[in-house]
Amino acid sequence: xxxxxxxxxxxxxxxxxxxxxxxxxxxxxxxxxxxxxxxxxxxxxxxxxxxxxxxxxxxxxxxxxxxxxxxxxxxxxxxxxxxxxxxxxxxxxxxxxxxxxxxxxxxxxxxxxxxxxxxxxxxxxxxxxxxxxxxxxxxxxxxxxxxxxxxxxxxxxxxxxxxxxxxxxxxxxxxxxxxxxxxxxxxxxxxxxxxxxxxxxxxxxxxx
Amino acid sequence: xxxxxxxxxxxxxxxxxxxxxxxxxxxxxxxxxxxxxxxxxxxxxxxxxxxxxxxxxxxxxxxxxxxxxxxxxxxxxxxxxxxxxxxxxxxxxxxxxxx
Amino acid sequence: xxxxxxxxxxxxxxxxxxxxxxxxxxxxxxxxxxxxxxxxxxxxxxxxxxxxxxxxxxxxxxxxxxxxxxxxxxxxxxxxxxxxxxxxxxxxxxxxxxxxxxxxxxxxxxxxxxxxxxxxxxxxxxxxxxxxxxxxxxxxxxxxxxxxxxxxxxxxxxxxxxxxxxxxxxxxxxxxxxxxxxxxxxxxxxxxxxxxxxxxxxxxxxxxxxxxxxxxxxxxxxxxxxxxxxxxxxxxxxxxxxxxxxxxxxxxxxxxxxxxxxxxxxxxxxxxxxxxxxxxxxxxxxxxxxxxxxxxxxxxxxxxxxxxxxxxxxxxxxxxxxxxxxxxxxxxxxxxxxxxxx
Numbered sequence: 001x002x003x004x005x006x007x008x009x010x011x012x013x014x015x016x017x018x019x020x021x022x023x024x025x026x027x028x029x030x031x032x033x034x035x036x037x038x039x040x041x042x043x044x045x046x047x048x049x050x051x052x053x054x055x056x057x058x059x060x061x062x063x064x065x066x067x068x069x070x071x072x073x074x075x076x077x078x079x080x081x082x083x084x085x086x087x088x089x090x091x092x093x094x095x096x097x098x099x100x101x102x103x104x105x106x107x108x109x110x111x112x113x114x115x116x117x118x119x120x121x122x123x124x125x126x127x128x129x130x131x132x133x134x135x136x137x138x139x140x141x142x143x144x145x146x147x148x149x150x151x152x153x154x155x156x157x158x159x160x161x162x163x164x165x166x167x168x169x170x171x172x173x174x175x176x177x178x179x180x181x182x183x184x185x186x187x188x189x190x191x192x193x194x195x196x197x198x199x200x201x202x203x204x205x206x207x208x
Numbered sequence: 209x210x211x212x213x214x215x216x217x218x219x220x221x222x223x224x225x226x227x228x229x230x231x232x233x234x235x236x237x238x239x240x241x242x243x244x245x246x247x248x249x250x251x252x253x254x255x256x257x258x259x260x261x262x263x264x265x266x267x268x269x270x271x272x273x274x275x276x277x278x279x280x281x282x283x284x285x286x287x288x289x290x291x292x293x294x295x296x297x298x299x300x301x302x303x304x305x306x307x
Numbered sequence: 308x309x310x311x312x313x314x315x316x317x318x319x320x321x322x323x324x325x326x327x328x329x330x331x332x333x334x335x336x337x338x339x340x341x342x343x344x345x346x347x348x349x350x351x352x353x354x355x356x357x358x359x360x361x362x363x364x365x366x367x368x369x370x371x372x373x374x375x376x377x378x379x380x381x382x383x384x385x386x387x388x389x390x391x392x393x394x395x396x397x398x399x400x401x402x403x404x405x406x407x408x409x410x411x412x413x414x415x416x417x418x419x420x421x422x423x424x425x426x427x428x429x430x431x432x433x434x435x436x437x438x439x440x441x442x443x444x445x446x447x448x449x450x451x452x453x454x455x456x457x458x459x460x461x462x463x464x465x466x467x468x469x470x471x472x473x474x475x476x477x478x479x480x481x482x483x484x485x486x487x488x489x490x491x492x493x494x495x496x497x498x499x500x501x502x503x504x505x506x507x508x509x510x511x512x513x514x515x516x517x518x519x520x521x522x523x524x525x526x527x528x529x530x531x532x533x534x535x536x537x538x539x540x541x542x543x544x545x546x547x548x549x550x551x552x553x554x555x556x557x558x559x560x561x562x563x564x565x566x567x568x569x570x571x572x573x574x575x576x577x578x579x580x581x582x583x584x585x586x587x588x589x590x591x592x593x594x595x596x597x598x599x600x601x602x603x604x605x606x607x608x609x610x611x612x613x614x615x616x617x618x619x620x621x622x623x624x625x626x627x628x629x630x631x632x633x634x635x636x637x638x639x640x641x642x643x644x645x646x647x648x649x
Contacts, residue, residue: 043209050217057221057244061228066236067384067446073240074439076221080247087214087258092266094428096250099273102435103465104243104280106442110461111284112236113446113454115291134230142223149215157211161261170425170485172263173270181267188274195278202285205292 046086053079066112070105077101088160089168214255221248235287235297239280246276319420323400331554332362338607345611366547374543377449384447389541389548392440396555399433402426403562404488405595406572409588418572418592419488426487427479430563431472434518438464440552441520441537448540456536459526459618463517466625467524471514473633477507477640478567491571499570506636508568510629515564517625519556522610526618561602562595569598 056076063069077100084093166172177185221244228241250269257265291297336351336358343350351358376385406418423429438461445457478500479485482493494500501508517524528536538549565571572595577587616624 046209046213050213053217054220054224057224060240060244061224061231061237065381066234067381067443069237069240071384071387071443073244076244077247080221080251083214083217083251084254087254089254089258089266089269090425091428092250092254092269094425094432095270095273098428098432098435099277100243100247102432102438102468104277106435106438106461106465107280107284108236108240109439109442109446110458111288113442113458114288115236115297131231135227137230138223138227141226142219145219145223146216149219150212153210153212153215157259159210160258163261164258167257167261167263168266170428173266176263176267177270184271188271191275191278195281199281199285202282202289 042086046083049079049082049086053083067109070108070112073108074101074105077105087168088164091168091170091173211255211259215252218248218251218255221245221251233298233300235290235299235302236284238299239283239287243276243280246272315416316420319416319418320401323405323420324397327397327400327555327558328551330558331551332366334554334558334603334607335365335550336362337604338610341604341607342611345608369547369550370544372543374545375540377540379449380540381447381449384443385540386545388440388444388447389545389552390440391443392437392552393548393555395433395437395440396552396559399430399559400562402429402487403559403566404491404571405562406588406592409592410584418588422486422488425485427475427485427490427567431468431475434464434471435468437518437556440549444541444549445537448537450540452534453537453539456528456533456539460520460537463520463524463526463621463625466622467514467517467629470510470625470629470633471518473630473637474507474510474514475567476633476637477504480637480640480644487566487571491566491573494570494573496575499573500568504568504636504640506632507640510633510636511568512564513624513629515560516606516609517621519560519606520553521557521606523613523616524621525610525615526621557606558599558603561599561606565595565598565602569602571595 053076056072056079059072060069060076063072077096081093081096081101084090084096161167225241225245225248228244229238232238232241250272253265253269253272257263257269287297290302294302296302339361340350340358342348351361354360354364376382401420402423404417404419404422408415408417410416441460441464442457445453445455445460448454478490481500481503482490484490484493490500516522520526520528528538533539538546541549572591574590574594577590582590
């Protein structure tokens with residue numbers, strides 16, 4: 001455990017951390033120009049889905065039961081997909097649901113059920129300095145990056161580009177994918193092949 | 209609404225993912241946190257793509273998703289193999305490489 | 308403009324959902340009557356004329372039953388699972404066109420809830436979500452039969468999703484669009500995709516049977532081995548939701564099959580008869596409904612004619628027959644298109 005002189009400030013830091021990050025978030029968004037405060041229908045939707053996404057992520061990290069965690073992660077993926085739609089990236093939005101929610105998370109659920117991890121008590125521990133430092137480190141990471149990003153993009157890119165709507169369609173992406181990016185596209189298929197072979201070799205018990 | 213909003217949202221999700229990786233001891237949840245981090249990076253790509261009017265960002269997202277799927281398949285296979293050998297997926301107990 | 312859109316969409320959604328729910332009730336009735344016919348029995352004939360009020364009696368019975376949740380079940384997920392099932396089943400209908408536009412009240416109304424230009428991907432995404440309802444219900448019931456049913460069905464649905472997705476690619480190659488309305492418009496005259504894409508049709512049909520968990524692929528609820536499968540521990544309205552979802556899935560996949568392969572609302576050479584436009588539109592909707600009903604009867608007919616597959620047979624069929632067939636279909640279609648275009 002922690003030495004006494006460190007424990008109290010650390011606990012205080014832990015208690016303050018959600019409030020701290022929330023205030024930082026608000027300050028960064030609402031400061032300077034109040035462009036954001038134009039509560040158009042679209043902005044309200046974006047705000048709603050981003051809050052829900054953050055909520056899903058937080059719950060995913062904090063829940064004990066892995067199945068509940070996985071469900072909250074799926075909620076998060078859905079919200080991110082909705083945000084993609086609001087960013088006019090319709091193809092990516094649907095692929096997000098198809099690949100992440102429809103394939104990857106099903107695999108996760110399948111594995112959790114297969115391993116039957118009901119008993120989580122062994123895995124949970126008390127608040128140790130490791131946990132505290134983990135939270136502090138991630139907060140630090142967030143604030144450093146957020147401040148940097150905020151001040152570098154303060155007055156740039158205020159509106160979605162006018163051609164964003166055509167860019168998100170499957171025609172444009174497919175065209176680009178099969179011309180400029182045809183070599184990476186082929187390479188990715190090898191990655192998938194390797195993954196299939198690797199997964200079978202790892203998961204199979206015995207080869208005859 | 210400027211691009212700032214989406215970037216900071218992505219950063220927030222990323223930091224939550226980092227915190228999860230550092231906090232949790234269940235290998236599957238750690239793995240899910242990594243998926244969350246990949247996802248937040250995708251959000252950055254997509255928001256830049258639609259604010260700059262350039263489709264390359266979305267193509268990168270496509271590739272990242274493919275890699276994430278491959279990674280999930282192999283990673284989960286590793287977790288199953290681990291569970292079969294050691295009866296645990298607590299990452300603190302999987303330390304036989306540590307001397 | 309936007310209010311008009313909202314009003315017309317609301318009306319369309321309400322109508323479609325009412326039609327589907329009634330359709331579910333009467334396809335249950337049809338299933339019981341047709342199975343009775345096939346097995347040389349009489350079937351339900353007591354409630355109302357020829358048993359036509361039987362569905363209403365069934366629904367009332369299910370509503371009035373006690374809702375039992377097992378003591379060790381994970382309650383929130385146990386409640387969530389049937390909702391996911393019915394949500395997925397009903398949402399798919401949003402992109403299916405049930406007619407061309409119709410001219411009513413001096414404006415053109417499109418007979419489709421949302422003309423999403425990536426409609427096929429939307430359908431595939433929603434079918435891939437259908438696994439959750441069954442898997443989660445199996446896990447949260449805390450019952451080994453349920454769990455086995457859930458695990459089996461997730462493996463089955465993941466396997467058949469692949470051949471489903473791949474068998475649609477042939478149709479997409481023919482049409483050059485992912486919008487379902489475009490696909491239907493492309494199938495004018497005799498050019499139905501079932502004629503141009505027979506292998507794609509067969510693989511899609513088999514995959515649709517597997518995805519809807521209908522016989523001969525109803526392994527998740529195989530009675531002799533698994534009691535009731537994933538819904539063993541469900542009762543009352545939650546069970547009714549699963550039941551509803553199963554039949555809604557059947558109806559919706561029939562509409563998708565009709566749209567993709569059987570010409571959708573197209574009646575061959577209807578435009579050449581010189582009928583007034585309103586009659587044409589109504590006839591097209593009627594054609595669509597007739598085709599869907601025929602497809603549903605086919606679903607029921609198959610269920611009562613073919614015995615259930617064994618689990619390994621199912622997996623072998625999916626991975627070793629259907630997947631290579633669908634892949635071969637893509638290659639052949641692409642080759643033929645390349646030859647005939649140049």
